[in-house]
Amino acid sequence: MARPMVHAEGVRKHFGRLExxxxxxxxxxxxxxxxxxxPSGSGKSTFLRCINHLEKVDGGxxxxxxxxxxxxxxxxxxxxxxxxxxxxxRREIGMVFQRFNLFPHMTALENVTEAPVRVAGVNRTxxxxxxxxxxxxxxxxxxxxxxxxxxxxxxxQRVAIARAxxxxxxxxxxxxxxxxLDPELxxxxxxxxxxxxxxxxxxxxxxxxxxxxxxxxxxxxxMDEGVVVEAGHPRTVLVxxxxxxxxxxxxxVL
Amino acid sequence: xxxxxxxxxxxxxxxxxxxxxxxxxxxxxxxxxxxVLGLIGLVGSLAKNxxxxxxxxxxxxxxxxxxxxLFTTLWLTVAAMAVGLVLGTLVAVMRLSANPVLYGLSTGFxxxxxxxxxxxxxxxxxxxxxxxxxxMIGIPFTTVTFVEFDTNxxxxxxxxxxxxxxxxxxxxxxxxxxxxxxxxxxxxxxAAHSLGxxxxxxxxxxxxxxxxxxxxxxxxxxxxxxxxxxxxxxVIAAHDLMSxxxxxxxxxxxxxxLLVVAALWYLALVTVLSVPQAWLERRYGRGxxxxxxxxxxxxxxxxxxxxxxxxxxxxx
Ligand SMILES: Nc1ncnc2c1ncn2[C@@H]1O[C@H](COP(=O)(O)OP(=O)(O)OP(=O)(O)O)[C@@H](O)[C@H]1O
Ligand SMILES: [Mg+2]
Numbered sequence: 001m002a003r004p005m006v007h008a009e010g011v012r013k014h015f016g017r018l019e020x021x022x023x024x025x026x027x028x029x030x031x032x033x034x035x036x037x038x039p040s041g042s043g044k045s046t047f048l049r050c051i052n053h054l055e056k057v058d059g060g061x062x063x064x065x066x067x068x069x070x071x072x073x074x075x076x077x078x079x080x081x082x083x084x085x086x087x088x089x090r091r092e093i094g095m096v097f098q099r100f101n102l103f104p105h106m107t108a109l110e111n112v113t114e115a116p117v118r119v120a121g122v123n124r125t126x127x128x129x130x131x132x133x134x135x136x137x138x139x140x141x142x143x144x145x146x147x148x149x150x151x152x153x154x155x156x157q158r159v160a161i162a163r164a165x166x167x168x169x170x171x172x173x174x175x176x177x178x179x180x181l182d183p184e185l186x187x188x189x190x191x192x193x194x195x196x197x198x199x200x201x202x203x204x205x206x207x208x209x210x211x212x213x214x215x216x217x218x219x220x221x222x223m224d225e226g227v228v229v230e231a232g233h234p235r236t237v238l239v240x241x242x243x244x245x246x247x248x249x250x251x252x253v254l
Numbered sequence: 255x256x257x258x259x260x261x262x263x264x265x266x267x268x269x270x271x272x273x274x275x276x277x278x279x280x281x282x283x284x285x286x287x288x289x290v291l292g293l294i295g296l297v298g299s300l301a302k303n304x305x306x307x308x309x310x311x312x313x314x315x316x317x318x319x320x321x322x323x324l325f326t327t328l329w330l331t332v333a334a335m336a337v338g339l340v341l342g343t344l345v346a347v348m349r350l351s352a353n354p355v356l357y358g359l360s361t362g363f364x365x366x367x368x369x370x371x372x373x374x375x376x377x378x379x380x381x382x383x384x385x386x387x388x389x390m391i392g393i394p395f396t397t398v399t400f401v402e403f404d405t406n407x408x409x410x411x412x413x414x415x416x417x418x419x420x421x422x423x424x425x426x427x428x429x430x431x432x433x434x435x436x437x438x439x440x441x442x443x444x445a446a447h448s449l450g451x452x453x454x455x456x457x458x459x460x461x462x463x464x465x466x467x468x469x470x471x472x473x474x475x476x477x478x479x480x481x482x483x484x485x486x487x488x489v490i491a492a493h494d495l496m497s498x499x500x501x502x503x504x505x506x507x508x509x510x511x512l513l514v515v516a517a518l519w520y521l522a523l524v525t526v527l528s529v530p531q532a533w534l535e536r537r538y539g540r541g542x543x544x545x546x547x548x549x550x551x552x553x554x555x556x557x558x559x560x561x562x563x564x565x566x567x568x569x570x
Binding site for chain 1: 439441449453464527540541
């Protein structure tokens with residue numbers, strides 16, 4: 001069997017004395033969509049940020065595509081990665097944020113071409129063509145020359161997805177991509193994500209959209225207070241959960 | 255309280271017959287007229303005042319000595335600001351770094367150069383030769399020397415002046431740049447990092463361009479200050495505009511007319527400097543909802559309806 005895209009074993013993380021992740025076990029296979037759910041403060045964002053090393057893991061093992069996050073193995077020694085090597089690994093992992101974080105001083109097109117040109121060394125013309133194709137894919141071909149401030153939240157988030165895809169990642173992380181959006185704009189963003197999943201992209205999605213998790217997710221993981229309470233097929237976890245905590249959470253959000 | 259609706263019959267006309275009347279700012283008009291009259295009076299009285307000796311002003315306004323001073327003032331200002339901004343940015347980045355060595359060095363630098371009087375720093379660089387007659391590169395505590403310089407050759411007055419002003423400016427500029435960097439949402443760096451951008455590239459392409467919007471106005475202040483601060487370098491016999499003017503009025507006692515010459519030239523320089531500032535503000539204001547920088551004159555005139563067409567928001 002192919003090695004999993006993301007594999008976590010007893011992952012721990014604390015901020016000062018606050019223990020935020022208390023031993024997370026989780027596996028995401030290649031081409032799968034894993035939806036992370038749970039109450040506020042349960043550590044979903046923290047775990048997601050650990051995957052691309054925006055937060056440093058304090059304990060346990062976390063691998064992406066077989067590579068230990070933050071370390072390079074040679075023989076039986078683990079070398080902590082330098083900034084440049086960390087950056088190298090992050091190229092292959094796309095991330096989409098709750099508050100979009102588009103670069104406000106660049107147009108939509110420039111946002112998408114920035115990393116391919118400056119990081120991957122793609123030439124400008126090719127990067128531009130690629131970017132236009134991606135913007136077309138997220139339905140924003142006509143907004144290429146707009147600055148983020150001239151776009152709606154839903155449009156900004158779709159540009160942010162295009163920006164992440166421009167680096168041709170093997171894994172995409174989404175941290176509540178629709179939570180900051182007006183309800184009527186949520187659909188457009190979820191459509192783009194659904195399309196991406198259908199294309200076979202491996203995705204880890206933190207979301208409160210139970211409907212999306214049920215329909216698109218291959219696995220659903222319910223977290224609470226830094227531990228995985230229940231994980232499995234969305235139709236089990238989100239429709240007929242076994243754990244009391246999951247039931248209580250679902251009855252609140254549904 | 256119940257909202258009483260106006261009866262439909264009272265509606266004056268169909269909507270397309272309605273004419274929107276903008277608010278009339280009568281007070282603004284009155285103030286403008288009073289101000290203009292006052293200015294005319296002031297200029298008239300200045301022009302007629304014999305104590306100002308406009309013929310002397312005219313005689314010195316374009317004198318060679320003034321141009322020499324002007325040249326020194328200008329290049330010192332530009333060069334010291336360039337040194338200050340580049341070094342200041344470096345120091346700011348070091349101060350924000352997680353590396354304790356870089357942090358310590360940069361904090362010490364700011365502490366020293368902000369904490370001592372500029373005049374002392376200028377004198378120090380000017381008379382460095384008195385402290386170290388020769389500068390050499392070698393192995394400490396041995397007699398091995400690779401190169402050796404005479405300090406006076408290495409540090410003529412102009413270089414000493416530039417060093418003093420530039421290093422001092424760097425200490426102040428670093429705090430302005432640091433505030434600018436810290437004003438940028440940390441989400442911006444995270445987004446850049448998640449795309450695989452390294453810290454230096456993130457700083458250069460993502461953080462600094464956004465910080466510029468906060469950095470430019472106070473750096474404009476610094477530049478104007480520097481223009482006048484260059485006068486200090488007269489203590490080490492570097493001749494800027496103000497010291498040349500002082501030399502002249504110390505000889506001929508035409509103090510007021512020569513101060514008018516100085517004031518006119520400094521005003522002219524500051525006016526010229528506002529052009530690149532406006533340009534920079536517009537360049538780094540790209541993508542913000544507010545329209546770019548509008549020149550002060552245009553702003554004053556557009557405020558008074560009818561004088562100029564109102565400026566529309568720039569399209570992206
Ligand atoms: N940088 C930090 N420093 C200190 N505490 C932090 C930091 N980041 C997160 N925390 C804390 O860690 C806990 C988990 O935060 P996290 O953002 O992972 O929760 P979450 O499950 O994503 O919640 P939400 O649904 O509200 O986004 C919270 O108690 C939070 O206050
Ligand atoms: Mg979160």
